[in-house]
Amino acid sequence: MESLTRSIRGYSIELSLLLALAAAVGYFGYLGYGLRQPTPDAITFSGEEALAHVQTQLEFGPRITGSDEHIAMGDWVIRELSEGGWEVFIQPFEPLESISARNILAVSGSGPEVIIGAHYDSRIFADADPDSANHTKPVPGANDGASGVAVLLELARSLDVSASGKTVCLVFFDAEDNGRIPGWDWILGSRYFVSRLSALPKCSNPEFAVIVDMIGDADQQVYRETNSTGFLVDAIWATAAELGYGDTIVNEPRFAMLDDHTPFLQAGIPAADMIDFDYPYWHTVDDTLDKVSAESLARIGRTLEAWLEKGAPYTRGN
Numbered sequence: 001m002e003s004l005t006r007s008i009r010g011y012s013i014e015l016s017l018l019l020a021l022a023a024a025v026g027y028f029g030y031l032g033y034g035l036r037q038p039t040p041d042a043i044t045f046s047g048e049e050a051l052a053h054v055q056t057q058l059e060f061g062p063r064i065t066g067s068d069e070h071i072a073m074g075d076w077v078i079r080e081l082s083e084g085g086w087e088v089f090i091q092p093f094e095p096l097e098s099i100s101a102r103n104i105l106a107v108s109g110s111g112p113e114v115i116i117g118a119h120y121d122s123r124i125f126a127d128a129d130p131d132s133a134n135h136t137k138p139v140p141g142a143n144d145g146a147s148g149v150a151v152l153l154e155l156a157r158s159l160d161v162s163a164s165g166k167t168v169c170l171v172f173f174d175a176e177d178n179g180r181i182p183g184w185d186w187i188l189g190s191r192y193f194v195s196r197l198s199a200l201p202k203c204s205n206p207e208f209a210v211i212v213d214m215i216g217d218a219d220q221q222v223y224r225e226t227n228s229t230g231f232l233v234d235a236i237w238a239t240a241a242e243l244g245y246g247d248t249i250v251n252e253p254r255f256a257m258l259d260d261h262t263p264f265l266q267a268g269i270p271a272a273d274m275i276d277f278d279y280p281y282w283h284t285v286d287d288t289l290d291k292v293s294a295e296s297l298a299r300i301g302r303t304l305e306a307w308l309e310k311g312a313p314y315t316r317g318n
């Protein structure tokens, strides 16, 4: 009897709490309904999270194509993406005889396919180091390699793919950065990827490709890369300006690069390279974590997130 009374009383208290809660939610929900607008608050890309991804990559050691460290780091990328709900595909290839490499493709969403890419290898030799004794040492690759990967991984977490109306294809290219080393060349992974495009399980018909490379420099100056498709650059740089990043993502041309966007351009696919080539530590042993900032990573990531979440608009012409 007593226990029953307690139960009845408990039940009725819970019920009235629930009713009150439902009323409150309904009330505030109703108020919010008419007021809600898309705002920059919807951008959730975190520079701090991206910087942590740079650090994790450096902890693997140099990510030289074919090395155990590089394979372990690639496995980590695959795990992160899979656990984040992305569908992951591996594209193995041999850039040199007996050297194994793989491009990593992560896919989410539906609609027209768009590619956001970065290379995830680091250069074998720091042959641009001012000290020639360092020319046979590997490049740590905090900016040249890790920064682009970090932006892609943080986009994988933060991007509202359904808002984009696109099939978003994140591509991690292997074997980008060993040009002018005997036997090697630049952009071997992206060349292979584009040469086998029609055989891909997904993302074989991309509307465009945007590459991010060396974009984490704390002293950031990302100019328009002049080989890139003009109308894509117009659209992305305009979004950066809307977000207040016009001082560091600068709407002026500088540098013409051979990079992972090149094979896409050669195949007639619109492509843009976001790259900050004013980087004194390029291909030196000083391309280290302290040269990269969360703020710089955030400006690139938030620009891409904002542009993609409004449907990646552009005006064809240039």
Ligand SMILES: [Zn+2]
Pocket: 123, 144, 177, 283
């Ligand atoms: Zn490089």
